[in-house]
Amino acid sequence: MTSVLYDAPGPRARARNRVLTVVGLALVVGVVAFVVWRLQTAMQLTGAKWSVFSYTDIQRALFRAWWATIRIALVSIVLSLVLGAVLAALRLSTLRALSLPATVLVQFLRAPPVLLMMFWFFYGARGAIPVFWCGVLGLTLYNGAIIAEILRAGVRALPAGQREAGLAIGLTPSQVTWTVLLPQAVRSMLPSLLAQVVVILKDTALIYILGYAELLRWGTQLGTQYFNLVPATLVIAAVYIATNSVVAGAAKLLERRLSTTSRTTRTAALPGVPAQVGGAGPL
Amino acid sequence: MQVIVDNLDTFGRGLWGTVVLFLWATAGSLVLGTLLAVLRVAPSAAVRAAGTAYVNLVRNTPLTLIMVFCVLGLPILRITFTDAASTQYRIYAILALVAYTSCFVCEAIRSGINTVPVGQAEAARAIGLPFGQVLSLVVLPQAVKAVVPPLGSVLIAMLKNTSIASAASNFELISAMRGLIEQNGNAVISVLLGITAAYVLLVAVVSAVVALLERAAVTA
Numbered sequence: 001m002t003s004v005l006y007d008a009p010g011p012r013a014r015a016r017n018r019v020l021t022v023v024g025l026a027l028v029v030g031v032v033a034f035v036v037w038r039l040q041t042a043m044q045l046t047g048a049k050w051s052v053f054s055y056t057d058i059q060r061a062l063f064r065a066w067w068a069t070i071r072i073a074l075v076s077i078v079l080s081l082v083l084g085a086v087l088a089a090l091r092l093s094t095l096r097a098l099s100l101p102a103t104v105l106v107q108f109l110r111a112p113p114v115l116l117m118m119f120w121f122f123y124g125a126r127g128a129i130p131v132f133w134c135g136v137l138g139l140t141l142y143n144g145a146i147i148a149e150i151l152r153a154g155v156r157a158l159p160a161g162q163r164e165a166g167l168a169i170g171l172t173p174s175q176v177t178w179t180v181l182l183p184q185a186v187r188s189m190l191p192s193l194l195a196q197v198v199v200i201l202k203d204t205a206l207i208y209i210l211g212y213a214e215l216l217r218w219g220t221q222l223g224t225q226y227f228n229l230v231p232a233t234l235v236i237a238a239v240y241i242a243t244n245s246v247v248a249g250a251a252k253l254l255e256r257r258l259s260t261t262s263r264t265t266r267t268a269a270l271p272g273v274p275a276q277v278g279g280a281g282p283l
Numbered sequence: 284m285q286v287i288v289d290n291l292d293t294f295g296r297g298l299w300g301t302v303v304l305f306l307w308a309t310a311g312s313l314v315l316g317t318l319l320a321v322l323r324v325a326p327s328a329a330v331r332a333a334g335t336a337y338v339n340l341v342r343n344t345p346l347t348l349i350m351v352f353c354v355l356g357l358p359i360l361r362i363t364f365t366d367a368a369s370t371q372y373r374i375y376a377i378l379a380l381v382a383y384t385s386c387f388v389c390e391a392i393r394s395g396i397n398t399v400p401v402g403q404a405e406a407a408r409a410i411g412l413p414f415g416q417v418l419s420l421v422v423l424p425q426a427v428k429a430v431v432p433p434l435g436s437v438l439i440a441m442l443k444n445t446s447i448a449s450a451a452s453n454f455e456l457i458s459a460m461r462g463l464i465e466q467n468g469n470a471v472i473s474v475l476l477g478i479t480a481a482y483v484l485l486v487a488v489v490s491a492v493v494a495l496l497e498r499a500a501v502t503a
């Protein structure tokens with residue numbers, strides 16, 4: 001294998017790489033051993049610290065806490081997509097009275113931390129807004145702005161003919177945006193959108209700081225109750241990692257499928273052009 | 284806005300706390316991120332796998348959880364650095380930020396290296412340059428151009444993530460805001476606006492520095 005960094009290895013390079021593998025593995029084993037030793041000497045690996053997770057009551061509570069996190073994420077994802085699409089459509093508007101405020105708003109919403117946006121609603125409404133919605137609204141404002149940028153980039157990457165054809169058959173500019181441009185942008189930017197879903201899922205943990213009972217809050221409470229904070233956070237981390245890996249894996253799968261289907265639709269969209277020509281040239 | 288003027292010292296200390304967290308975490312995550320990137324492009328599959336495992340595990344964990352683990356978990360594991368409580372919490376928060384951000388630094392560097400066409404390195408090898416010079420004269424100068432923009436957005440995201448350190452008993456902008464709001468219940472909106480303005484300003488400054496570096500990288 002040649003890469004930017006290395007030529008195909010010869011006998012000496014192969015020997016060197018074997019040494020590197022051994023040294024690397026020794027380092028990894030060393031780090032893992034250190035962590036295990038630390039956990040062991042701090043009495044964190046005893047059965048008593050972990051056995052709570054075998055109780056069905058605890059497992060059910062863990063699932064409910066996980067669902068609380070997923071619920072925040074799902075509501076935020078749906079609202080962010082709506083807000084993102086609206087902001088993107090406004091930014092793409094030909095009316096400067098619409099596109100300029102939308103541009104300013106998107107730029108502004110990307111600057112402050114999500115946590116601060118949650119506090120806007122938390123403190124700004126003086127407790128009139130339930131904590132769940134403070135979290136959801138904070139996540140929605142920030143991620144809506146990011147999704148608007150993703151969608152706009154997707155629309156800008158579309159061929160100009162899409163818009164022109166829409167206008168030529170008599171659609172209004174906003175009809176063109178909503179029925180022709182944005183649907184295609186969603187499709188082509190699906191990998192980036194799913195990556196943003198992982199970001200939203202992770203950022204739901206911020207609502208812990210506002211005191212809402214979600215997965216992380218449940219974990220730390222269990223940890224204080226059963227004096228097993230370290231095992232509890234490790235279990236919670238595993239749940240987050242598993243959930244996010246599933247979404248990230250789906251994103252990767254989708255990306256691969258999209259890249260193959262779009263190639264076939266491109267050649268199908270050019271009838272009369274031989275497949276190899278359609279695939280090779282910048283047609 | 285009177286509340287900001289009256290509490291300028293609290294406000295300033297909060298701002299300073301955020302800046303200190305950001306600078307230390309920048310230095311730490313650039314070092315650890317580069318190390319991880321070296322692991323992920325190493326010529327040994329086992330070493331690459333170790334780097335990939337770390338990145339995939341930590342990247343999919345919420346920073347809030349890592350922060351909570353550092354603050355509540357590390358003392359249980361008797362991993363302490365100093366007796367001064369405030370310094371201790373600052374170190375824990377910086378550790379959490381570094382552990383998390385370095386994954387994204389690593390990915391920015393790795394994808395930057397991957398943008399350099401293989402032919403560049405092949406040509407450099409063909410004229411007889413040794414590995415070190417292929418890297419330092421041909422590959423890295425080109426990779427830097429592709430690395431700086433994504434690295435800039437990673438660091439801007441990290442600047443905003445320092446707000447999570449408020450959950451780790453750190454005094455920074457968010458802690459300052461919560462304190463001010465508790466003392467000035469009649470001026471909540473002013474405090475929120477002031478803190479938001481501070482973040483917008485900080486992000487603008489870091490973005491400007493990144494833009495300068497970008498220009499320097501392109502012309503270099």
